[in-house]
Amino acid sequence: MKHPRFSLEEFDALFPDRFDSPAERLKEYEAFRAVLEQAEKLEVPELSTHQRAEIFRQSWAEPKERRPRLWTCAAPLRRPAVAFAAGLILGCALMFTGMRDRPQSPDPAALEQPFTVQHAGPVKTYEGKILQALYPQIENPRMVVEENQEAPKPRRVLQGTLDKGQVYVLWNL
Amino acid sequence: MDGHDSISDGALIKAAQQGDRDAAACLYHRHVDRVHRVCYRIVLDGSQVTDCVQEVWLKVFRNLDRFECEKSFAGWLNRVAANTAIDYYRRWRKQGRYVGIEEVPSEALPTENSQGAQSLDDAATQERIRQALQEITVNQRTAFVLRYYEDMSPAQIAQVLGCRVGTVRTHVRRGLLALRAKLAVKPIAKGAER
Numbered sequence: 623m624k625h626p627r628f629s630l631e632e633f634d635a636l637f638p639d640r641f642d643s644p645a646e647r648l649k650e651y652e653a654f655r656a657v658l659e660q661a662e663k664l665e666v667p668e669l670s671t672h673q674r675a676e677i678f679r680q681s682w683a684e685p686k687e688r689r690p691r692l693w694t695c696a697a698p699l700r701r702p703a704v705a706f707a708a709g710l711i712l713g714c715a716l717m718f719t720g721m722r723d724r725p726q727s728p729d730p731a732a733l734e735q736p737f738t739v740q741h742a743g744p745v746k747t748y749e750g751k752i753l754q755a756l757y758p759q760i761e762n763p764r765m766v767v768e769e770n771q772e773a774p775k776p777r778r779v780l781q782g783t784l785d786k787g788q789v790y791v792l793w794n795l
Numbered sequence: 796m797d798g799h800d801s802i803s804d805g806a807l808i809k810a811a812q813q814g815d816r817d818a819a820a821c822l823y824h825r826h827v828d829r830v831h832r833v834c835y836r837i838v839l840d841g842s843q844v845t846d847c848v849q850e851v852w853l854k855v856f857r858n859l860d861r862f863e864c865e866k867s868f869a870g871w872l873n874r875v876a877a878n879t880a881i882d883y884y885r886r887w888r889k890q891g892r893y894v895g896i897e898e899v900p901s902e903a904l905p906t907e908n909s910q911g912a913q914s915l916d917d918a919a920t921q922e923r924i925r926q927a928l929q930e931i932t933v934n935q936r937t938a939f940v941l942r943y944y945e946d947m948s949p950a951q952i953a954q955v956l957g958c959r960v961g962t963v964r965t966h967v968r969r970g971l972l973a974l975r976a977k978l979a980v981k982p983i984a985k986g987a988e989r
Contacts (some may be wrong), residue, residue, distance in 0.1 A: 632936070634966060636968045636971065637968070643836065646821070653975065654971055657974050657978055658974075660920065660974075660978050661924055661974055661978075663917070663920055663921065663924065664921060664924045664925065664928070665833045665921060666831065666832050666836065667841055667887070668828075668831075669827065669828070669831050669834070669845070674824070674827060677849045677852055678819075678820060678823045678852070678978045680849060680853075680857050681823075681849055682819050682852075682856055690910055709902035726834065764854075793813065
């Protein structure tokens with residue numbers, strides 16, 4: 623307590639409006655000052671030269687020994703703002719990489735459909751795997767459906783070839 | 796290390812951050828007594844204070860890289876010292892190695908044979924002050940120590956303890972009242988204790 627700061631103002635701030643008279647207030651203030659003067663007598667035993675040296679030796683050596691070179695180089699990253707920015711950049715980079723390498727969803731058009739339909743006026747031509755499965759003996763089978771308003775039913779004709787294209791087939795269904 | 800005496804804390808810290816052991820030693824010797832004083836008055840046990848002081852300096856050197864030189868090193872050091880001493884005291888109490896006031900072995904107290912009459916009075920006063928400080932909570936004691944032994948403002952103490960200035964004043968008031976009661980200077984005025 624080299625610079626006692628126990629002013630009357632501080633006393634008033636600590637013990638506001640508690641005294642019957644100004645004289646009582648001053649008396650109490652002096653009493654607390656006396657308490658602080660006594661408290662000042664609390665002695666602190668000094669550290670010995672050996673203790674001082676030992677504390678420094680262990681405190682200074684220990685963190686340096688434990689600190690790898692990489693950690694020292696990364697010291698700027700330990701500032702919160704820098705760490706946050708670095709985290710943000712790293713996160714964006716990872717997300718970008720992840721998005722780029724993600725397997726693309728299959729294009730529906732690229733998938734082989736069971737059949738396709740070509741429209742040409744009242745005529746629809748069906749081709750595809752399903753017809754090949756239904757008529758395995760016929761090469762390149764396709765079904766031509768022609769709707770005629772005058773006919774009660776549409777006309778269905780299966781077209782294809784046999785014997786490696788040597789024979790053309792037309793089959794009214 | 797004499798060559799370092801006129802160098803500012805900031806310059807010493809920068810050098811220590813680069814691994815300059817002499818600069819670190821100078822910084823340490825410049826401030827170790829204050830750290831020791833703060834720790835002793837919070838922990839109030841000579842057998843524990845060396846470990847506590849070492850813990851403070853371990854933290855200081857471990858975190859020195861992060862310290863920004865434009866800030867006050869003394870302020871930062873006070874904060875580290877006070878908080879480390881509070882934690883140390885609590886840990887020590889929890890581990891049960893703490894010897895309470897009533898449990899102090901009689902041979903540890905001064906006797907007529909060991910001291911002269913004046914020394915006996917002094918030792919008894921020392922013990923009464925220690926006991927009075929031990930009877931308040933460690934936060935109250937820290938606020939009291941920083942205010943009246945280390946001359947810190949209530950606002951600075953609030954920063955150290957992470958509380959409001961009003962709470963610091965309450966801590967300080969309770970410290971004063973406890974000391975007054977223990978040192979029996981005079982009875983407290985009517986209504987002074989709330």
